[in-house]
Amino acid sequence: MPATQRNTVEKEPSPYTVRAQTPTVAEHRHLRTRAGLPPYPGEAAAAGLANSWHTVMAHHAGQAVGMARITGDGGCVFQIVDVCVLPEHQRRGVGRMMMAELLAELERRAPHGAFVSLLADGDARHLYAEFGFADAAPASAGMYLRPAAADPHRWMGFSGLCRQSPELQEQAVPAPRP
Template sequence: MATPHDSAKYNIRSGLPGRETYRRLRIAAGLGAQSVEGSAIGLPNSWYCVTVEYGSATVGMGRIVGDGGCFLQIVDVCVLPEHQGHGLGKAIMRKLTDEVERRAPKGTYVSLIADGPARHLYAQYGFTETAPASVGMARLI
């Protein structure tokens, strides 16, 4: 259960989190660790990113990666557990999808991987399951 927070103190802004903040948010939200090296390469190559700040602390984020013309993928949507339940996931998705609609050419394929009940959040922004026509596949290096 989320602890009470003053929602007026949340600020959602465009921009990248710092590498250590990025890594901390992913781990705390259950997305898993990313390496220092991978974070150093990947973050600056984001197509678009938002962070959620509560006071001076970064408590959430979301990114879009891809070529910006044909394919984009929404990744790293997360909120620290103690700040969940305040509509921050919806606010992150709204900012990300607004940016896609503003900048991406018509016909751009926008994808994401929905873990567990997160699919219900993503469905609110027009994302639909692709199975059985296609399924997500992955390979970890």
């Protein structure tokens, strides 16, 4: 074989598309719930979506199968949130495609020196590590706030996640008593 020829394997085009798009509140709640994340109340989801810095959605055969967002102040601090893919489409590169699009947008628009963070659930930390994210511990610890409100369901926080996940129930901190 001449040195100028290469042994290449043609990669089939992905059946998935990822584009900048904000989901509706119904899509947001549906994708979060199906992916195993607790849905936010409609009013909270509407406000959060409207205040996103950048949002992407993944589609397969014209149907929404995933989403991911960047929130933050637009200058100093950004957080990647709501990275979720429907279970039947997981482990097919959809999360990787969405993360690549989010990070490309950060490269295009975020100021030099901006801080980008995320919370990694379970094995998703391996995906995020592929993009350069590192565990903040022991230098920093992720924390959350669950105010002692009159309505204990008003704030989701960690307790809301624990209601959805038996694995997290073991780690739950009891709510303070008034």
